[in-house]
Amino acid sequence: MVGEIKSKMKRNIMKDFGLRKHFGLRKLAILGLMCGTFSGIVPGQLQAQADFDKPFYPETVKFNAAIPKPATMIGHPLGHRVARNDLLVRYLTDVANISDRVTSEVIAYSHEGRPIVMLTITSPENHARIDDIREAHNALRGKDAPASIPDDMPVVTWLNYGVHGAEVSSTDAVLPVVYHLAAAEGPEIEKTLKKSVILVIASFNPDGSSRQSAWNHMHGADVPVTNPDHRLHNTFWPGGRTNHYWFDLNRQWLLLQHPEAKGWVEKFHQWRPNINADYHEMATDKTYYFHPGAADRTHPLIPQKSMALLDKVADRPRAFMDGEQRLYFSEEGYDNFYLGKGSTYPHVHGTVGVLFEQAHSDGFKDSDYGVVSFRDNIRTHYRTSLEIVRAGVELRPELLKFQKSFGAETRELAAKDKVKGYIFAAPKDPARIYHALDLLNRHQIAVKRTTKDVTVNKKLFRAGQSYLVETNQAQYRLIKGLFGKITTFENNTFYDVSGWTLPLAFDLDYAEVSGKNIAGEILGTPKPVAAPVPEKAGSGYLFSWHNYYAPKALYRLQNAGYLPRVATKPFEIETAEGIQKMDRGSIMVPVGRQGGHSDQDLHKIMTQIAQEDGVKIHSVGSVHTPTQGMDLGSLSFSVLKAPKVLLLTGEGIASYDAGEVWHLLDKRMKMPVTMIDKQNLAKINLANFTHVILVGGNHKDLKGKVADQINNWVKQGGTLVAHRQGAKWAYDSLLADKKDAKKDAKKEAADKTSTAPERLLYGDKVMNEVQDIIGGAVMAGDLDITHPIGYGVSDRDIASHRNTLLAFDAPKNPYATVVRIKENALLSGYASEKNQKKLAGKTMLLAERHGKGSVVLFTDNPNFRAYFYGTNKLFMNSLFFSKVFDKPRKAK
Structure with missing residues (x-):
């Protein structure tokens, strides 16, 4: 039987991929060995190889020989390796150049400069009037929509692949999909192309995809290894899932903080498709999932009609999966609540969003359901993609009717809203x-x-x-x-x-x-505001810390060798515009004693700050101010040193958290960040850095000599800034009173044994446990705006993102609580009353001096998804002002 499988598989590779013509028999043999199809077969792999043996393309479909198969460009059969992103893009653009059904355009470039390509696939006749089709399509939602839907209006179906670069079949499946739509012949495809405009984004996340592909190629072997612990199946940190700055781009549809998401959302609004299918992978020990999700976890702004249509659209992939006797699931595990995901954002725009997930494999991999095959995964996503296209054609009248009614019903809702x-x-x-x-x-x-x-x-x-x-x-x-x-x-x-x-x-x-x-x-299209060019100052320049980019301006000065100072009290200055009030945190740059820099050089850099950073600069002619007792040479101005930042990365570090810090400092504030793997920390001379940033993750390995190393460095003058689990580690390791900790542990143990545990029904386990979570909520805090870590924020109310119960009891130092969690702190999202009570009055942001240094701890994430601009300010303050505050004086 094994011999028959080997022989048949070899024939199918040649048949499916057309390799005899393009590679020759000798190269075919090499590819067969590399793929592991002709050697190393063991009984446990028989099912995977049976799946591998299935014809890749439908045997009833004839294909145009003028359209090349994917293997001719990527250099190997589909499923043999993860396709290199550059070759994948080249194949798609080549097909667009050859086929009159396909056009391509670059809709954005990733952070690393890779193109994100979108294909428009339809009949040549539709291409000739594509702008008219798009205009008529969008008009259906408007107030002036036609009374009836034109018979020749195509349905618009959008297929999205590869938003998570590590979910490899969700990227590589685009290759056979595009080949099929470009090369298939016969009445069925002609009807499909006449009735459809099919939009395809090949790789939402080319940077992550490239990382994952390189790993896959680097660990390729002649004989496949199915053990999940094998190095091939365990990608290096941070893996290929995320983009250049380690952001999950599938959470960016709403937040739009990265060029990739900005590009595809712009294109989404140009078309507002009827169906939006989003292809993913999930854990290996699962089957195959597609929407609809859990019915009671749908955002209330999503119309019920949209979910009903989604169920009808899903009938097509259901039929295919049933026809192949494959397991799948729906209506559990996933939902349509967060509006910023690729399968949910469409539903508030009159588009039916469909999520597809399948068991992950980037080769052959053991699972609870047998060995999973990468080739078979690609094939399954390819076939369900065809079913989604077919669903669009079959449901075209209903989908277009829903599109029209969606606009009318939305206007009615708006009119009724108070x-x-x-x-x-x-x-x-x-x-x-x-x-x-x-x-x-x-x-x-x-x-x-x-x-x-x-x-x-x-x-x-x-x-x-x-x-x-x-x-x-x-x-x-x-x-x-x-x-x-x-x-x-x-x-x-x-x-x-x-x-x-x-x-x-x-x-x-x-x-x-x-x-x-x-x-x-x-308003029209907003543009960054450039501040006016400042007058040349006689004594100094000042700017407020309220501007989001004030830290960028400050670092620009420090990096150029200037010596700025920060005000620790509010004051007033006399300018050409009259008396100006300046708050705590205002930055003053004296003209004199600037290390040899000329007055002209200083004016030039202040002009750059005004025009490029948008920070308003005040010029003053005298050190004397209208504020009694506080001239510009006051003791209430503290000298600031440029931060030298070390960000701990690598295994054990939450890559999302670390990426958010990197993105903020590098992309927005133009500050250098040294990133070192946590496991190498013992080898690093921390004296070369002013700040170490420890974000969330598992930090059990930070103990012994490494913990002592950090503690001693802080005591000698360094600043440790920590978030979430990093903050807990820092508090326990550096600040906690060991005696008090032992007392608390004994009390907690006594409380647990004082009463018999309550018996609960296992069937209620899931619902009981969600009462003990915080579902990524926005919580209210009371900010001390007089504290240096609170400088630049106008009022005491501050909101932060929270998904844990981590918070600190009020510290003994009465000045150390920078943000206190409010009573009834929930502003938006889910947190049980029980958990709100647990958090009320506790410390979210703690700032303590420790020896000559400082420890600044955020139990929330101040940089969450590059979206929380408000708490970004507090994080930047922890870098620039961590030495501006002092310990409380001891009573004599």
Whole structure:
């Protein structure tokens, strides 16, 4: 039997991939050995090889010989290796150049400069009128939609592959899909192309895909190894899942902080497809999943009609899977709640989003269901992709009708809503406002700038500095999703975060508007604000710390060799514009004594800061100020040294957390970050750094000499900044009173043994356990804005992202709590009342001096998904102002 399988597999490789012509028999033999199809077969692999033996392409379909098969470009059969991203892109563009059914365009470039290619596939006749089709398609949602849907209007189906680079079959499946749509012949494909416009994005995440492909090629072997512990199946940290900065791009549809997501969301809004299919992989010991997800975990803004249509669309892949006697599941495990995922974002735009997940394999890999084959995985995603295209054609009238009714029903919902808009402002920070406006614009949400002062809920919003998003517009549902707050849920289980309210994340002043007609002017495309060129100063230059990019400006000065200082008290200055009030955290750069830099050089760099960083610069002619007792030479100005940052990375470190720090410092603030694997820490001379950043993860390995190394370095003057589990390690290892810790442990043990444990039904286990979680919620904190770590924030209310119960009891140092968690702290998302009570009054952000150094601990993540612009400020303060505060004086 094994011999028959070997022989048949060899024939199918030649048949399926057309390799005889392109490689010759000698190379075929080599490929066979490398693929492991002709040697090393063991009985445990028979099912995987039987799957491998299935014809890849439908045997009933004839293909145009002028269209090359994928193997001719990628250099190996599908499933033999992960396709190199550059060769995958080249194949797709080659097909577009050959076929009159296919056109290609680059819609974005990744951080590493790789193109993200989108293909438009339809009949030549449709291509000739493609702009008219798109215009008519989008008009269906508008107020002036035609009374009836034109008979010749195609359905628009969008197939998305490879948002997670490590989910390799979700990338490589694009190759046979495109080949099939370009090369298949006969009445069925002609009808499909006439009735459809099929949009294909080949690789959402080319940087991650390239990392994963390189790993796969590097560990390729003649004989496949199915052991899950084999090095091939355990990618290096951080793996290929994420993009260049280690972000999960499938969470970026709503947040739009990376070029990849900006590109594909722009293209999504150009087309607003009827179906959006998103292809993924999951754990190896699972079967195959596709939407619909758990019915009681659907966001309330998603129409029930959309979910009903989703169920009909899923009938096609169900039929295929049943026909091949394959196991699959739906309606559990995954959901449609977080609006920022590729399969959920579409549903608030009248598009049916479908998630596909299958068991992971990047070769042959053991699983609870037998050996999983990479080739078979590619084939399965390819075949279900064809079924989604077929579903679009078969359900075309219903999908187009839903598209039309979606627009009308959305307008009705907006008219009935008592909330008529959201007004917001950040009067001291034009940069944060710009980023908020840019995000809204990319989501095609119209914004007005107010032209008159208005007071809402006793809060004054100034004319020209405030912005209004009215709910009565086409993007009503998404507006509610971005500005609304949901704190009660039918099911408290979440696949992802449960709260993401934009004005809370951006720390904006905002309020709901009901029944007020607020005067305003519609904004165009927002642009970064450049501050005016400052006058040449006689004594010094000053700028506020409120601007988001003030840290970037400060580091620019420090890196150029200047000696800026920070104000620890508010004061006033006399400028050409009159008296200006300056808050704590304001930066002062004296003209004199700047290490040989000329006045002209200093004015030049201050001009660059104003124009490139958008930070307003104040020029002063005298050291004397109108503030009594505080001139510019005051003791209330502290000298600042440039931070030299070490970010711990590698195994045990949460790569998302580390990537968020790297992205903030490198991409936004233009600050260098030295990244060293945690396991190599003992070899590093920490004296070369001012700051060490330890983010979330598992830090049990930081003990003994390594823990002592960090402790001694801090005591000698270093600053440790830690987040989440990193903060817990730092507190326990550096700050905790060992005697108190032992007492607390004994008390906790006594509490556990004082009463008999309650008996619970196992069937209630899942629902009981979700009561003890925090589902990625937004929580309120009380910020000490007089503390240096709180500089640059206008008021004491601060919101942060939280998904753990980690928080500190009030420290003995009464000044060490920078952010205290409020009573009833939940602002948006899920946290049980029990957990809110546990957190109330505890410390979220702790700043202590430790010897000559400092320890700054965030129990939340201040840089979450590059979206929490508000708490970004606190993190940057921990780098620049960690030595500006002192220990409390001991009583004499």
